[in-house]
Amino acid sequence: MPVAVTLSLYIAKQFTLAVLAMVAFLTGLVSLFDFIDLLRRAATRPDVPDSLAVEIAALHLPYFCIDLLPFGVLLGGIVCFWRLTRSSELIVARAAGISAWQFLAAPLACAMGLGLTATTLLSPLSSATYAKAEDLDNAYLRNAGGPLNLSGGQLWLRQADAGLTPGGIAILHARQVMLSHGALDVHGISVFRLDAHDRLLSRIEADEGHLGKRQWVFHGARSIKPDHLPEPIGNATLPTDLTVSRVQESFAAPDTLSVWSLPGFIALLERSGFSAIRHRLHFQELLALPLLAGTMALVSAGFSMRPVRRGGVARMIGSGVAAGFALFTVSKVAEQFGQSGALPPVMAAWAPAAAGLLLAITLLLHLEDG
Incomplete structure (x- = not known):
């Protein structure tokens, strides 16, 4: 038992560092393109300084971190498990009688913990900075009516x-x-x-x-x-x-509200007679983020723990990345159905993560039990 605990903590550490590094890399990459777009828009307005583009891009960082967390977990998990498999550490652990379910429990808990932290702690910061960025964008870079x-x-x-x-x-x-x-x-x-x-x-x-x-x-x-x-x-x-639809769309965007503020704002919209589908869907997506992060961790493990001596590792890793993007596509399609009212917000937010979880468990059962 002490060996399994020590190994789990070691794998959890390697997994968390890889995920955080991947989230930082993806956030930096997306922020670079966002900054370039803001610079392009600021260049068309001589009275707007370039420092405003820097400020808005910096305010977008927490939002990008939350949005890219599932991909960071997927890619970081693939890198972590592939390195552990290549160095034969996981192979030795499994030969010692430690099942994949034992040493995957810690990375799974870390992934869900990161998702829970993003939902409960990073979401308020992200909503505040994103709302500030939207105010600056509306005031200086857009031609829309006013706030x-x-x-x-x-x-x-x-x-x-x-x-x-x-x-x-x-x-x-x-x-x-x-x-x-x-x-x-x-x-x-x-x-x-x-x-x-x-x-x-x-x-x-x-x-x-x-x-x-x-x-x-x-x-x-x-x-x-x-x-x-x-x-x-x-x-x-x-x-x-203004039109009625534009007034409704102009109300606080779901991304500018934290998970703690959304229930009250949803109740306010419904009391006023407005549709709260977008806000309900965003609220459910934030609640489902820990499950989605855990699903991505299991998917990354299922596609990257193949022993190197069997060959086909590159194909397996590529399949894992493709499976992650397929899950992302399915979640976006479900989101569109949810916003249109064709699917309940709860189903639109939770169904893709649940389907991905079943896929990952099936793959790990095949990998572990053959």
Whole structure:
């Protein structure tokens, strides 16, 4: 028993180091391409410094780490188990009567532990940095309308407003927003209309309104100008390029919310009448990440523990990499079905990992018991 424990700890150490090194390598590689793309976009805007691209790329790093963790586990596991097999360490262990299931328990626990750490600890950091990166991207590099936020049932919107002055800005605040039969209704409305230098020109107050075709419509509105008394203006309109679907898509993206914040935001969306499928799916994917990481660890072991003397090692390792990418493809297809509503979010998130786990166990049974 002490021999098996010592061997398991040794393999777990080698496995964890290989996985962390592979995750760091993949994250660096993806970040390089992300940085190049950000530099290209920043080059089209003379007033945006290159340091902004560096900042946004750095803020993307935790997000990439979580996204690439399953691939890091797969490739790092393949490298680790192949090295241990090539040096005959695993062969000697199995000849000593230690089964593959015994010395794979520790790497499996490490992989699931890394997945659990990413879900519970790295996810809050990733969501915060990704949200900051999206804010910077929206403010300096994109041509989209302005930032839109739903918080506590209240809507905040910033958009262009050239109705009073060129380059003007309108900031809309609604204390309550509801989606009913495809129509977006807002209540408790305040609209602040600013000029290009952020000076307040006027303020519109209304008890209720709705999003019409390319315009906001406010009922029973009152106009308030600096140094003037409120003036009733009846129905008021504010031009906009927003649609109901675009408003919904503009709410906090699932990637900008941590696993701890998602349940509350999902409940808020459903109370407001909006679809929460994307957020439910992302929440389930975060919960399934430890299982997916463990599955990748078993897949890497199944495809890289073939003895070198039997030959065909390169083909087996290539098959392992191909199996990992096939599992990734299946998970992305299931994700698309989940977002469309064709599959429940729970099934779309957990089914690929469960299927990969069954494949890995089958392969290891064949490898161990012949």
